[in-house]
Amino acid sequence: MSAPVQTRRLTAPEIRARKHGDPLVCLTSYHAHTARLVDRYCDVILVGDSLGMVMHGYETTVPVTLDMMILQGLAVMRGSKSALVVVDMPFGSYEQSKEQAFASCARVLKETGCGAVKLEGGRRMAETIAFLVERGVPVMGHVGLTPQSINTLGSFRAQGRDEADWPPIEADAKAVADAGAFALVIEAVAEPLGRAITQAVAIPTIGIGAGAGCDGQILVLEDMLGLSPRVPKFVKRYGDLGPHIEAAISAYAQEVRSRAFPGSEQAYGMRTPAPGRAKGRVER
Numbered sequence: 001m002s003a004p005v006q007t008r009r010l011t012a013p014e015i016r017a018r019k020h021g022d023p024l025v026c027l028t029s030y031h032a033h034t035a036r037l038v039d040r041y042c043d044v045i046l047v048g049d050s051l052g053m054v055m056h057g058y059e060t061t062v063p064v065t066l067d068m069m070i071l072q073g074l075a076v077m078r079g080s081k082s083a084l085v086v087v088d089m090p091f092g093s094y095e096q097s098k099e100q101a102f103a104s105c106a107r108v109l110k111e112t113g114c115g116a117v118k119l120e121g122g123r124r125m126a127e128t129i130a131f132l133v134e135r136g137v138p139v140m141g142h143v144g145l146t147p148q149s150i151n152t153l154g155s156f157r158a159q160g161r162d163e164a165d166w167p168p169i170e171a172d173a174k175a176v177a178d179a180g181a182f183a184l185v186i187e188a189v190a191e192p193l194g195r196a197i198t199q200a201v202a203i204p205t206i207g208i209g210a211g212a213g214c215d216g217q218i219l220v221l222e223d224m225l226g227l228s229p230r231v232p233k234f235v236k237r238y239g240d241l242g243p244h245i246e247a248a249i250s251a252y253a254q255e256v257r258s259r260a261f262p263g264s265e266q267a268y269g270m271r272t273p274a275p276g277r278a279k280g281r282v283e284r
């Protein structure tokens with residue numbers, strides 16, 4: 001009998017060590033079934049708080065709660081086995097104090113079994129990131145466009161398109177790296193800025209709308225599959241699943257209405273005729 005093949009998940013330190021290696025491949029997932037597919041090809045699966053928009057139809061990520069993240073984090077852990085699973089910390093669960101951040105992150109790590117968390121913010125979060133890392137919480141940072149700050153930013157516009165705007169974003173990235181984060185998401189910044197940050201920090205950068213100079217790339221799965229109605233400019237659609245799903249639903253609806261579904265292949269027959277029962281009667 002051959003020994004079962006043991007698969008081990010990638011860890012945050014292994015992702016950190018990929019700074020000068022092959023590009024990091026990352027996607028979001030919120031469900032067990034999509035996680036199973038993503039897991040075969042990706043180094044990192046992010047359970048992003050974009051689930052607020054994608055799964056729940058909110059306009060922003062602000063309403064997302066810690067319980068929502070934990071529920072979907074658990075689903076993704078059940079569906080995957082090799083990738084590092086990173087769970088996003090939702091707005092309001094970590095900004096108030098280092099202690100609040102640790103309590104929320106500890107819940108996420110304990111209750112989902114994921115390997116790391118991600119939180120938004122640069123210099124303002126550096127002290128918290130250092131506090132978390134010192135206490136055993138692997139942290140992925142997120143700078144550039146930080147969607148949880150939509151109410152102060154006013155729009156989801158790309159950042160750093162004028163060189164004069166670079167210094168604070170570069171300072172944010174350096175602060176997160178110096179605080180001990182193992183990787184850094186850079187969202188929606190001008191391509192040369194993404195490249196400059198990647199050269200300036202010692203940890204891998206994972207771009208989403210930050211250009212080809214980053215150490216890795218991430219997209220929201222439903223955006224790249226063509227399931228999201230509106231997507232930012234940086235999304236490349238690798239699939240167009242919407243029309244396929246609609247065609248399948250429409251065929252189903254038509255067959256149910258015409259009684260073509262279910263057919264005999266989808267129906268349970270009797271193993272042996274039930275004694276004393278009238279022929280043709282179906283047992284439950």
Ligand code: KIV
Pocket residue numbers: 028046047048049050051088185187208218220
């Ligand atoms: O929530 C999310 O999906 C993210 C990605 C955009 C990086 O944070």
